[in-house]
Amino acid sequence: MLEIRGLSKSFGGVKATDNVSLDFADGSLTAVIGPNGAGKSTFFNLITGALKPDAGKILLDGIDLAGRSPPDIVRCGIGRAFQVASIFPSLTVQETMLAAVGANQGRAGVLYRRFPLAETRDRAEHAMELLGLADRRGRTAATLSHGDQKLLDIALALVLDPKVLLLDEPTAGMGTEERWRMIDKIRELWEKQNITVVFIEHDMDIVFKIAPAIVVLCYGRVLASGPPDQIRRNDAVIDAYLGTEYHTRTAI
Amino acid sequence: MTELRAVQTGRSLSVPRVETRSQRSRSLDVLVALTAFVVLALLPSLFGSKALLDFVIRCSAFGLFATSLNLLVGYTGMISFGHGMFFGIGAYSFGLLMQRAGVSIPVAFVAALLITAIAAAIIGAICVRLKAIYFAFVTLAFQMLIHSTILAWASLTGGDQGLRGGIPRPVFLGVDLSNHLHLYVTSCALLVLGLLLMRQIAQSPFGYTLRMIRDNANRASFVGIDVWRAKLMVFVLAAVFASAGGIVMALFVSGAYPEFAYWTISGEGIFINMLGGVTTFLGPMVGTVLLLTLNDTVTRLTDYYGIVLGIVILFFAIGLRKGLMDFAVGWYTRRREREHC
Numbered sequence: 001m002l003e004i005r006g007l008s009k010s011f012g013g014v015k016a017t018d019n020v021s022l023d024f025a026d027g028s029l030t031a032v033i034g035p036n037g038a039g040k041s042t043f044f045n046l047i048t049g050a051l052k053p054d055a056g057k058i059l060l061d062g063i064d065l066a067g068r069s070p071p072d073i074v075r076c077g078i079g080r081a082f083q084v085a086s087i088f089p090s091l092t093v094q095e096t097m098l099a100a101v102g103a104n105q106g107r108a109g110v111l112y113r114r115f116p117l118a119e120t121r122d123r124a125e126h127a128m129e130l131l132g133l134a135d136r137r138g139r140t141a142a143t144l145s146h147g148d149q150k151l152l153d154i155a156l157a158l159v160l161d162p163k164v165l166l167l168d169e170p171t172a173g174m175g176t177e178e179r180w181r182m183i184d185k186i187r188e189l190w191e192k193q194n195i196t197v198v199f200i201e202h203d204m205d206i207v208f209k210i211a212p213a214i215v216v217l218c219y220g221r222v223l224a225s226g227p228p229d230q231i232r233r234n235d236a237v238i239d240a241y242l243g244t245e246y247h248t249r250t251a252i
Numbered sequence: 253m254t255e256l257r258a259v260q261t262g263r264s265l266s267v268p269r270v271e272t273r274s275q276r277s278r279s280l281d282v283l284v285a286l287t288a289f290v291v292l293a294l295l296p297s298l299f300g301s302k303a304l305l306d307f308v309i310r311c312s313a314f315g316l317f318a319t320s321l322n323l324l325v326g327y328t329g330m331i332s333f334g335h336g337m338f339f340g341i342g343a344y345s346f347g348l349l350m351q352r353a354g355v356s357i358p359v360a361f362v363a364a365l366l367i368t369a370i371a372a373a374i375i376g377a378i379c380v381r382l383k384a385i386y387f388a389f390v391t392l393a394f395q396m397l398i399h400s401t402i403l404a405w406a407s408l409t410g411g412d413q414g415l416r417g418g419i420p421r422p423v424f425l426g427v428d429l430s431n432h433l434h435l436y437v438t439s440c441a442l443l444v445l446g447l448l449l450m451r452q453i454a455q456s457p458f459g460y461t462l463r464m465i466r467d468n469a470n471r472a473s474f475v476g477i478d479v480w481r482a483k484l485m486v487f488v489l490a491a492v493f494a495s496a497g498g499i500v501m502a503l504f505v506s507g508a509y510p511e512f513a514y515w516t517i518s519g520e521g522i523f524i525n526m527l528g529g530v531t532t533f534l535g536p537m538v539g540t541v542l543l544l545t546l547n548d549t550v551t552r553l554t555d556y557y558g559i560v561l562g563i564v565i566l567f568f569a570i571g572l573r574k575g576l577m578d579f580a581v582g583w584y585t586r587r588r589e590r591e592h593c
């Protein structure tokens with residue numbers, strides 16, 4: 001269970017995250033939505049340790065992770081993928097997976113053995129199969145298509161066996177068809193892996209279709225949270241975010 | 253091709269295969285190293301030239317130094333402009349231990365490496381957290397600090413005169429380093445052993461941690477890697493091998509001079525890496541041979557060594573845009589791909 005309590009972060013006078021408290025139950029799938037500058041990415045950066053919160057707690061199974069370093073938080077079980085695919089351009093898909101598993105097993109500093117280690121093989125293989133990258137294992141990451149790079153980024157988070165997986169706009173920069181393929185993949189992962197998944201998404205059709213729970217952020221605050229039906233009918237959300245365009249669209 | 257094979261073998265079979273393959277790659281490296289050593293050791297009986305042996309000894313010293321710098325530059329993406337200080341620290345601490353403490357050569361050798369490691373750990377702790385250009389500048393600043401200390405502390409180091417009076421070379425285990433042939437074979441052995449150890453580092457899981465940091469340090473930290481700890485570790489390891497190079501040099505010239513710790517040594521290390529290339533393990537070794545050959549021939553022909561060297565460097569940097577080995581490997585893979593089509 002991931003519990004966020006009173007999380008706050010300011011940049012100068014701007015409150016990017018303002019007293020946010022949320023619960024993410026084990027095995028839940030939650031979409032985070034909000035207009036540009038709502039503090040979605042900052043929220044992820046705080047949870048993963050990329051930014052240090054000014055105040056508040058980040059409790060994973062009761063242990064407070066606020067203020068810890070990114071590698072520390074990753075080891076505690078929170079993995080993340082990035083808005084712009086963050087990968088290792090010169091490594092192949094397989095090397096990326098094997099090296100990540102090695103690091104996760106605490107073997108990043110081993111000098112006297114040769115890469116790859118046999119005990120990293122199964123998990124690397126599993127992650128590649130899950131994300132459909134197995135047939136591109138020998139390709140250098142830099143030569144993959146944009147969509148595959150996003151998948152590799154997610155694989156890189158997933159291969160660490162996280163309890164919570166944070167995906168920052170997994171469909172960013174994709175065409176409509178590719179978006180749906182990606183989102184189906186994520187849903188499939190969530191169902192198979194039984195992990196907590198939180199993802200940021202801009203496409204409302206996708207969000208309302210697949211997310212059992214939605215969090216709406218606006219100016220760093222939680223505007224609303226709950227199942228899609230509730231969010232759709234929430235007046236504050238409609239005014240602040242979905243806006244008149246959404247009114248007309250639902251009317252049609 | 254490899255992709256297909258990997259898929260076909262399936263999972264249960266391939267688990268032990270991974271380890272065997274890594275075993276095999278290690279055995280291959282050992283084999284190559286042994287062959288290289290045998291060839292080098294046979295050179296004196298084939299060619300009687302003392303100059304050639306001197307050339308190989310200098311290649312050993314600079315090869316160890318330049319390859320260790322490549323662990324930082326090529327594998328980790330840390331551009332150090334002060335790596336030469338560890339070459340100097342190795343030479344001076346070895347020379348001083350031999351002159352003043354009167355210990356045996358192996359003891360002084362290990363002690364000198366230890367002293368360098370400690371110095372590197374302290375300097376590295378300050379430097380490795382800095383980003384790219386600041387890291388380069390601060391390592392350069394430390395280099396100048398070490399150099400100035402050597403000049404100023406004349407009672408210990410002999411100041412600008414260096415360690416004079418020769419380094420005593422007592423016989424150990426039947427090896428007499430005042431014998432030119434013994435010195436030659438020992439230098440070759442140190443070079444081959446040093447390269448083999450550095451190759452192991454480069455191909456170990458830690459070596460891949462370094463590659464991840466080079467490619468994308470931020471992502472590496474989100475995979476659970478303590479980036480600065482890994483950087484500090486490779487900084488110290490590289491310093492130790494640079495130190496070994498300095499010791500070979502001290503043995504060769506039977507002394508240690510402030511120039512060994514001057515920034516020009518670091519500069520030569522960078523030149524060598526540019527000449528040979530940083531994307532292959534042996535690139536710096538090829539670069540070493542290139543630079544020393546250039547050095548020896550050009551200085552014999554003209555006084556304008558600097559100009560000629562500058563033009564050659566420009567040719568590699570702007571013309572090829574990479575080192576010789578990078579170029580060769582690129583050309584070879586392109587040719588093979590064309591054949592496959």
